[in-house]
Amino acid sequence: MKNNKSIFSWLSFFKKKPSHNITDTNVVLNHQNQCIDNPIGISNQKNNLFFKIKNFFFKNKINDIFFTQLEDKLLKFDFGAEVSRKIINNLIKKYKNRLLENEQDVYFELQNNLFSILNRNYCDKNFISHGIENNLYVILLIGVNGVGKTTVAAKLAYFYKILGKSVALVASDTFRAAAIEQINCWGDKLSIPVFYKSYGSDPSSVIFDSIEFAHDKKIDVLIIDTAGRLHNKVNLMQELQKNVRVIQKKISYAPNEIFLVLDARNGQNSLIQTELFSQKINNITGIILTKLDGTAKGGIIFAILEKFSIPIRYFCNGEKISDFYKFNAKDFIKSMFY
Ligand SMILES: Nc1nc2c(ncn2[C@@H]2O[C@H](COP(=O)(O)OP(=O)(O)OP(=O)(O)O)[C@@H](O)[C@H]2O)c(=O)[nH]1
Ligand SMILES: [Mg+2]
Numbered sequence: 001m002k003n004n005k006s007i008f009s010w011l012s013f014f015k016k017k018p019s020h021n022i023t024d025t026n027v028v029l030n031h032q033n034q035c036i037d038n039p040i041g042i043s044n045q046k047n048n049l050f051f052k053i054k055n056f057f058f059k060n061k062i063n064d065i066f067f068t069q070l071e072d073k074l075l076k077f078d079f080g081a082e083v084s085r086k087i088i089n090n091l092i093k094k095y096k097n098r099l100l101e102n103e104q105d106v107y108f109e110l111q112n113n114l115f116s117i118l119n120r121n122y123c124d125k126n127f128i129s130h131g132i133e134n135n136l137y138v139i140l141l142i143g144v145n146g147v148g149k150t151t152v153a154a155k156l157a158y159f160y161k162i163l164g165k166s167v168a169l170v171a172s173d174t175f176r177a178a179a180i181e182q183i184n185c186w187g188d189k190l191s192i193p194v195f196y197k198s199y200g201s202d203p204s205s206v207i208f209d210s211i212e213f214a215h216d217k218k219i220d221v222l223i224i225d226t227a228g229r230l231h232n233k234v235n236l237m238q239e240l241q242k243n244v245r246v247i248q249k250k251i252s253y254a255p256n257e258i259f260l261v262l263d264a265r266n267g268q269n270s271l272i273q274t275e276l277f278s279q280k281i282n283n284i285t286g287i288i289l290t291k292l293d294g295t296a297k298g299g300i301i302f303a304i305l306e307k308f309s310i311p312i313r314y315f316c317n318g319e320k321i322s323d324f325y326k327f328n329a330k331d332f333i334k335s336m337f338y
Contacts, residue, residue, distance in 0.1 A: 052077075057107045066103075067092050070110075078267045079299035083306045087113050111333060117302050118329035123311035126163065126326075128256055128285055136214050137165075137221045138247055138254035141288075142240060142281065143261035144273055145228030148290035148316060150179070152261050153225040154186035155316065155324040161192060165220035170210040171196035172203040172243065173227035183225055190321070193217070203227065203239065204246045211250040224255075231276035240281060257285045259313065262304075265295045274308055286313030289327075293317040301332075 053073055060066055067088050074084035091109055094100045100109055127137060139156065141149045150173070157167045169187055171194055173179040180196050187194035195210040207224055214222045226243065229236035247254050260277050262270045278284050287310055292298065301312060312327040 053110075054107075057103050060103065062095070062103055062106070067095075074299060076297075077299040078297040078303065080268060080271070080303035080306075083117070083299070083302050086306070114302065115329055115333045117305050118332055120305050121309050121311040122329055123286065123313060124326065124328065126160075136211070136219060136251060136254070137256050138211070138251060139221065139223045139257040139259065140244065140247065140255040141223070141225050141259050141261055142277060142284075143228065144230055147228070147261045147263040147266075148288075149228065149261045150183055150186070150225050151319060152259070152288050152290060152314075152316065152324075153183065153223050154190060154192075155321055156314075157186070157192045157221075157223050158190050158321050159324065160221045160223075161190065166218065167192050167221045167223065168210070168214055168217065168219045169194045170207060170222060170224040172206045172210075172224055174199050174201045174203055174206060175227045179227065193219075204242050207243055208246050208250065211247070231273050231280075237276075237280040244281065258283060259286050259288050260284050260310070261288045261290060262300075264289050264292045264298065264300055264315075267295075267297060267300055268303065270300050271303055271307060274304060274310065278308065278310065284310050286311050288312075288314045288316070290316040293323070 053070075056070065056073055060069065070091075071084050071088040074087065075081065079087075087110065090113060091100065091106055094109060095106065100106050141153055141156075143149050153169055157169050160167045169183055169192055171180045171183045173183075174197065180199065184194050184196065186192070195206070195213045197206050197209070203226065210222060210224070213219075224243075224247075226240065227236075229240065231237070244255065244258070258281060260274060260281075262273060264270070266273070274287070287304060289301065289312055292315055304310075305312065315325050315327050317323050317325070
């Protein structure tokens with residue numbers, strides 16, 4: 001995994017000639033598509049889900065229990081009952097109709113099935129325009145406690161900085177001990193300004209004032225880190241709704257992005273988090289999946305994409321600033337199977 005190119009290795013190519021047009025990111029994206037090989041290094045990890053699935057096809061011939069065993073594998077790796085059943089039914093149907101003749105055919109059909117799920121809500125943009133160019137771009141990060149929001153805030157901030165944007169972070173978590181110091185520490189490390197107030201301040205007031213700050217300082221991208229909250233705590237979800245309203249009051253088209261951050265290790269619980277957050281917060285524009293390094297499972301990605309029409313936009317496989325990748329179905333499948 002350590003040998004793989006992270007999002008920043010290819011982005012550094014653009015360091016000398018940053019794009020200042022906030023909507024013009026095609027060049028970057030094309031370059032990324034060519035350059036990120038094996039982003040999650042799946043084939044190198046013997047413990048890994050896809051290594052095991054691959055192995056399964058090498059070791060097993062099609063017999064009475066072949067498809068049941070394959071389904072068990074998918075279930076074990078967090079694909080969830082719905083997705084696993086759907087995939088297996090499709091494979092059985094095609095095999096019975098002789099559209100698939102042997103294990104190898106089934107293996108490739110499985111890849112096709114997985115690709116079509118991953119590609120379903122695919123969004124490869126760095127900036128989702130609301131039709132207003134060269135204006136402040138506001139990103140709000142939300143999610144339950146400890147999933148990696150603050151780390152993602154820093155990674156995103158660095159990502160946009162390398163794209164040539166002026167970036168600021170906002171410490172709207174005024175609740176958790178050391179939360180403000182944590183984000184300031186990232187700000188210092190990355191030389192990115194952090195807007196913050198004292199502990200106990202109303203998060204909405206921090207957000208409100210941070211937008212003024214961003215306008216004054218001619219910031220291009222404002223990344224708002226919020227406090228972790230359980231999806232079933234009504235008052236905390238209301239607070240989040242208030243945060244969104246405050247942003248909208250200041251800037252009618254914002255937030256441009258609302259990213260729900262999910263910890264891949266939480267498995268099926270991520271589905272419940274996605275469901276409840278998206279019920280309370282309209283227009284979640286993407287999911288950022290963290291801690292893929294901390295799990296041998298990866299099937300939750302498929303379960304999420306099968307169930308929700310929210311794209312997975314980025315993923316993280318470590319704590320370092322460079323352990324950050326744009327999510328791309330083609331590359332993901334490539335790393336799974338080759
Ligand atoms: N292994 C691994 N650790 C990560 C990753 N992303 C974040 N972490 C670690 O997870 C822990 C929590 O990360 P934070 O960014 O503080 O999470 P948070 O969601 O902001 O937490 P709260 O603000 O308390 O809700 C830290 O120790 C991070 O270094 C990742 O992709 N992989
Ligand atoms: Mg945090």
